[in-house]
Amino acid sequence: MNALYPIxxxxxxxxxxxxxxDEADNVTVTFQxxxxxxxxxxxxxxxxxxxxxxxxxxxxxxxxxRIYTEFYPSRGKDFDITSSPAYDQTFVYGRDxxxxxxxxxxxxxxxxxxxxxxxxxxxxxxxNGTTVTCNGLSQWGSVGLAENGxxxxxxxxxxxxxxxxxxxxAPVGQLEPSPPNLLLAEGSAGNDVKFIQIRLNRxxxxxxxIPKIQYPDGIYGAETANAVKAFxxxxxxxxxxxxxxxxxxxxxxxxxxxKQLSELESEGLRLEEVSNQFPAASVPGxxxxxxxxxxxxxxxxxxxxxxxxxxxxxxxxxxxxxxxVKAFxxEYGLAQSGExxxxxxxxxxxxxxxxxxxxxxxxxGYGHAPFPGVxxxxxxxxxxxxxxxxxxxAASTVYPAIPKVDEDGIFxxxxxxxxxxxxxVFEFPINGIVGPLTWNALAETYDDVMSNTRSEYQxxxxxxxxxxxxx
Amino acid sequence: MxxxxxxxxxxxxxxxxxxxxxxxxxxVSVRTVNGDETTLYTVMTTNEDGETEAVRIPAPPADISLxxxxxxxxxxxxxxxxxxxFYSVGIQNMPIFSGITSTQSVNMIPLPESYKYSKYPGANxxxxxxxxxxx
Numbered sequence: 211m212n213a214l215y216p217i218x219x220x221x222x223x224x225x226x227x228x229x230x231x232d233e234a235d236n237v238t239v240t241f242q243x244x245x246x247x248x249x250x251x252x253x254x255x256x257x258x259x260x261x262x263x264x265x266x267x268x269x270x271x272x273x274x275x276r277i278y279t280e281f282y283p284s285r286g287k288d289f290d291i292t293s294s295p296a297y298d299q300t301f302v303y304g305r306d307x308x309x310x311x312x313x314x315x316x317x318x319x320x321x322x323x324x325x326x327x328x329x330x331x332x333x334x335x336x337x338n339g340t341t342v343t344c345n346g347l348s349q350w351g352s353v354g355l356a357e358n359g360x361x362x363x364x365x366x367x368x369x370x371x372x373x374x375x376x377x378x379x380a381p382v383g384q385l386e387p388s389p390p391n392l393l394l395a396e397g398s399a400g401n402d403v404k405f406i407q408i409r410l411n412r413x414x415x416x417x418x419x420i421p422k423i424q425y426p427d428g429i430y431g432a433e434t435a436n437a438v439k440a441f442x443x444x445x446x447x448x449x450x451x452x453x454x455x456x457x458x459x460x461x462x463x464x465x466x467x468x469k470q471l472s473e474l475e476s477e478g479l480r481l482e483e484v485s486n487q488f489p490a491a492s493v494p495g496x497x498x499x500x501x502x503x504x505x506x507x508x509x510x511x512x513x514x515x516x517x518x519x520x521x522x523x524x525x526x527x528x529x530x531x532x533x534x535v536k537a538f539x540x541e542y543g544l545a546q547s548g549e550x551x552x553x554x555x556x557x558x559x560x561x562x563x564x565x566x567x568x569x570x571x572x573x574x575g576y577g578h579a580p581f582p583g584v585x586x587x588x589x590x591x592x593x594x595x596x597x598x599x600x601x602x603x604a605a606s607t608v609y610p611a612i613p614k615v616d617e618d619g620i621f622x623x624x625x626x627x628x629x630x631x632x633x634x635v636f637e638f639p640i641n642g643i644v645g646p647l648t649w650n651a652l653a654e655t656y657d658d659v660m661s662n663t664r665s666e667y668q669x670x671x672x673x674x675x676x677x678x679x680x681x
Numbered sequence: 682m683x684x685x686x687x688x689x690x691x692x693x694x695x696x697x698x699x700x701x702x703x704x705x706x707x708x709v710s711v712r713t714v715n716g717d718e719t720t721l722y723t724v725m726t727t728n729e730d731g732e733t734e735a736v737r738i739p740a741p742p743a744d745i746s747l748x749x750x751x752x753x754x755x756x757x758x759x760x761x762x763x764x765x766x767f768y769s770v771g772i773q774n775m776p777i778f779s780g781i782t783s784t785q786s787v788n789m790i791p792l793p794e795s796y797k798y799s800k801y802p803g804a805n806x807x808x809x810x811x812x813x814x815x816x
C-alpha cells in the first residue's frame with residue numbers, strides 16, 4: 211500500500227492473539243466495526259462525550275498508523291493488527307457495541323491525528339493512567355479534562371502536544387464510487403441517487419421491511435426517504451432519511467455482502483452438478499475441476515464463517531487455497547494437513563450443503579443461472595441462449611445502449627449486436643462471444659433489475675413527472 | 682440512590698453471512714449474572730429484520746463510572762440465541778451501563794447438514810465471552 215496520502219481501508223484484518231501465536235485466527239471486519247469494537251472494549255460509554263471522542267480519535271490514529279506503516283505485513287505476517295492490548299488495542303470479536311459510541315464512530319471514522327504537517331497518522335500511544343502510565347493519552351485523565359470543559363481536540367493536544375492536527379474526511383479505499391459531496395435528501399437528483407435506489411431495492415429483497423422504491427429513477431422523493439430511514443433503523447444508524455457519509459458507506463457494505471451471496475450460483479457449479487462423492491485426494495500443486503469444487507465450497511463457507519479466508523475459484527491449488535483448507539480443518543476439528551483427503555472433503559461438503567439448505571433460493575441469489583460452461587456465439591441455439599436473451603433485455607432497461615432482442619432462443623446477428631453493446635458497456639473485450647465474464651455481468655444486472663418492482667416503465671434516461679417538458 | 686432506578690437497554694440483531702440475511706424468529710434468552718448464579722430475566726423473539734425489541738435491564742448509577750477505584754459501574758448478563766438450522770450462540774458476561782443502549786449483533790453460522798439431525802443438539806453452540814474495559 212503506502213499511497214502518498216493515507217487511505218482509510220474498507221476492511222481490516224485482525225489477529226485474535228499475540229503476533230507470534232500462529233494458531234490464532236484472523237478475522238476481517240470493516241474499519242468502522244473495528245473501531246466501534248475497540249472503543250466499546252477500551253472505555254466506558256458513560257464518560258463525557260469529549261472524552262469519548264478524544265479516545266476514539268487516538269484509537270483510529272493508532273490503527274491507521276499500523277496500516278500506513280504496514281507494520282505487521284513488513285514482518286511477514288498476514289494481518290494488519292492484533293487484538294492484544296499488550297501490542298495494539300483491545301478488540302473482542304463479536305462483542306456488543308454501545309449505540310452512542312457507534313454514532314460517534316460513524317461520524318469520525320475517517321478522521322485522524324497527525325503531528326504538524328506530517329502525512330503519517332499519529333502513533334497515538336495511550337493507557338489507563340492509573341495502573342499503567344505512558345507518554346500519551348491517559349484514559350482516566352481524559353475524563354477529568356472533559357469534565358473541566360475541554361474539547362476533544364484540547365484533550366488530545368494536552369497529551370500529544372499543541373502542534374497536532376486532525377485530518378478530516380480522508381478517502382476510504384475500495385468503496386467506489388466515493389460518497390457525493392453533499393448530503394442526499396428529498397429534492398436531490400442524479401446518478402448518485404439512482405445508485406443507492408437500486409442498491410436499497412436489492413437489499414430489501416433480504417430485508418422486507420425496507421419498502422421497495424417503485425421507480426429507481428434517480429429522483430429522491432418521499433419513497434426513497436422512507437426506504438433510507440428503514441435501512442438506517444435496521445443497521446443502527448440515525449434515522450434521518452437522508453444519506454450522509456456513514457449511511458452511504460453502510461449501504462455499500464451491506465449491498466456488497468448481499469451481492470457476494472447472490473454470486474455464489476454464478477461462480478460455477480449448479481446445485482445438480484455438486485456431488486458429495488469424494489474424488490481423489492487433492493494436494494497443493496494440483497489443478498483441475500476437483501480443485502475448483504474445493505475452492506467453491508471454501509468460498510461459500512467463508513461467506514458465513516469469519517475464521518475461513520475466502521479463495522478465488524481458479525482451479526489451482528496454490529498457497530492461499532492451502533491456507534484456507536488449513537483454516538477450515540482447524541475450525542472443524544481436523545488435522546491441519548492442508549491437503550483435502552476423504553475426511554476433509556466430506557466435512558467440507560457437509561458444511562457447504564448445510565448452508566445451501568438453510569437459506570432460501572432468494573437469499574442465495576435471485577435465481578439467475580450460472581454460466582452454462584459453453585461459450586455462446588452466433589449460430590448457437592437453445593435454453594442457454596434464451597436465458598441470455600432474457601438477461602440482455604433486463605440489462606437494456608438499465609443500460610439503454612444495449613438494444614432489446616427477441617427472446618427466441620436463437621443467437622443471430624440481433625443477439626450478437628446486443629452482446630457487442632453489452633461488452634462495450636461493461637468494458638470487456640468486444641468480440642460478440644459470451645463467456646463467464648459477460649454472462650455474469652449480464653446476470654448480475656438481471657438480478658438487480660428483478661429486485662425492483664416489475665413495471666413497464668423504462669427506468670434510466672426518462673425523468674418522471676418534472677416540469678422540464680419541451681414546449 | 683436506589684440501584685433499581687438505573688437501567689441500561691439491550692437489543693439483539695441476528696443475521697447470517699455478515700448481515701446479508703436476517704434471521705427472523707430466533708429465540709433470545711437473557712439471564713442476569715449475580716456472582717456464580719444466573720437468573721432468567723426475559724426471553725425474546727427476533728422480528729422479520731432479525732431484531733428484538735430493546736429490553737430494559739437494571740444497572741448501577743452512571744456516576745460510579747466517572748472515577749477509578751469505585752464499585753463496578755455495570756451489571757452483567759448472559760445471552761443465548763437459538764435459531765433452527767444454525768449453531769446456537771452463547772455470550773457471557775456482557776456489561777450493561779446505566780442510560781446506555783447496547784446492540785449485540787450476532788452472526789449465525791448455518792449448521793453442517795449432518796448436524797441438523799444430531800441426537801445431541803446441545804453440542805451445537807458457540808460460546809464467547811464479552812469483556813469489560815481494563816481501566
